Amino acid sequence: MDKKGILLVNLGSPRSTAVNDVKEYLDEFLMDERVIDYRWIFRALLVQGIILKTRPAKSAEAYKTVWTDEGSPLIVITEKIQKKLQKLVDVPVEIGMRYAEPSIETGIQKLVDQGISEIVLFPLYPQYAMSTTETVIEKAEEVRKKKFPKVKINYIQPFYNRDIYINCLAESIREKLPEHFDALQFSYHGVPERHIYKTDPTKTCNLNDCCSRDENPSHQFCYRHQCYKTTQLVIEKLNLPKEKTIVSFQSRLGKDKWIEPYTDETLETISKKGVKNLAIVCPAFVSDCLETLEEISVEGKEQFMHGGGESFHYIPCLNDEDRWIEVVKILCEEKLNDFYLV
Ligand SMILES: C=CC1=C(C)c2cc3[nH]c(cc4nc(cc5[nH]c(cc1n2)c(C)c5CCC(=O)O)C(CCC(=O)O)=C4C)c(C)c3C=C
Numbered sequence: 001m002d003k004k005g006i007l008l009v010n011l012g013s014p015r016s017t018a019v020n021d022v023k024e025y026l027d028e029f030l031m032d033e034r035v036i037d038y039r040w041i042f043r044a045l046l047v048q049g050i051i052l053k054t055r056p057a058k059s060a061e062a063y064k065t066v067w068t069d070e071g072s073p074l075i076v077i078t079e080k081i082q083k084k085l086q087k088l089v090d091v092p093v094e095i096g097m098r099y100a101e102p103s104i105e106t107g108i109q110k111l112v113d114q115g116i117s118e119i120v121l122f123p124l125y126p127q128y129a130m131s132t133t134e135t136v137i138e139k140a141e142e143v144r145k146k147k148f149p150k151v152k153i154n155y156i157q158p159f160y161n162r163d164i165y166i167n168c169l170a171e172s173i174r175e176k177l178p179e180h181f182d183a184l185q186f187s188y189h190g191v192p193e194r195h196i197y198k199t200d201p202t203k204t205c206n207l208n209d210c211c212s213r214d215e216n217p218s219h220q221f222c223y224r225h226q227c228y229k230t231t232q233l234v235i236e237k238l239n240l241p242k243e244k245t246i247v248s249f250q251s252r253l254g255k256d257k258w259i260e261p262y263t264d265e266t267l268e269t270i271s272k273k274g275v276k277n278l279a280i281v282c283p284a285f286v287s288d289c290l291e292t293l294e295e296i297s298v299e300g301k302e303q304f305m306h307g308g309g310e311s312f313h314y315i316p317c318l319n320d321e322d323r324w325i326e327v328v329k330i331l332c333e334e335k336l337n338d339f340y341l342v
């Protein structure tokens with residue numbers, strides 16, 4: 001029988017906080033046509049001609065504030081997830097990053113070196129976007145066809161609305177919520193509006209009321225809907241009144257219109273609406289990273305306090321919590337079993 005293995009795929013981080021390493025990482029990341037989706041020549045002009053001239057130095061400073069002795073939080077946490085999962089399953093588990101090292105190719109190679117020919121690949125993103133799940137699958141397929149044509153890969157689909165995930169996220173939030181808070185904010189990574197229009201096969205999403213409708217064929221590829229759905233399901237589990245919750249989108253880049261409302265603008269203004277004590281969680285990320293530890297916990301806190309806020313409580317990602325590892329195990333096992341059905 002063919003030997004099976006698991007590859008956990010996360011976004012990836014620079015090799016170090018040196019400006020040149022950050023530049024190399026941003027170059028690979030932003031030249032991905034599913035991240036900056038302009039024609040190659042315009043993408044190259046924007047990324048190499050403008051962004052990479054100034055951003056690497058600024059981002060390197062930001063990375064220095066979150067970097068640990070073991071390395072980038074995102075990589076270190078993904079390794080911890082791998083180690084804990086490995087204790088629970090009887091097939092080899094490796095990790096791969098969409099950008100930089102250890103790459104998806106390195107991860108598949110490590111599995112192949114152990115005699116594995118059937119891989120369950122888990123993109124560690126709850127919600128679908130062309131810059132999340134889609135780019136991971138595209139890259140893995142490119143690598144598979146070029147280097148490992150005999151290997152079969154079974155992909156785990158976005159799990160933003162799965163009961164086991166929602167229960168896990170809700171319990172994790174419940175444990176970490178402070179006793180008193182005026183609102184719980186769900187801040188998701190943003191994407192340009194154009195990405196959502198582009199990936200909507202039904203061309204019906206208007207990025208407005210339709211994202212919060214219960215049934216709509218566009219939802220399968222609508223990142224904004226999936227973020228709202230995760231939020232709705234979690235607040236139902238937590239029994240929170242909807243008025244005590246806020247959804248927003250963070251980490252804009254460039255001049256395009258990104259999905260709204262924007263986290264930074266929300267943080268600066270909500271105290272005027274009576275939110276003085278805020279709890280905030282970032283469910284687009286399963287592991288803490290630059291975007292949560294710096295952009296939200298540090299910059300976001302400053303924005304909120306500057307706007308008149310009184311207390312700011314950041315709720316960490318699921319990281320390597322045991323209940324989350326259990327969910328990862330169940331989702332992987334479903335796909336491992338799929339191989340037996342084919
Ligand atoms: C969680 C899902 C993510 C989506 C969707 C996403 C889209 C997206 N990101 C950029 C630009 C940048 N993102 C950066 C960091 C970053 N992004 C994600 C996740 C998503 N990105 C993570 C987990 C991280 C942190 C990585 C780490 O090492 O900790 C960065 C780099 C940092 C910086 O310079 O600010 C950029 C740039 C775009 C343009 C985009 C959608 C089109």
Ligand SMILES: [Fe+2]
Binds near residue numbers: 189251
């Ligand atoms: Fe990002």
Ligand SMILES: [Fe+2]
Binds near residue numbers: 208210211219222225
């Ligand atoms: Fe939508």
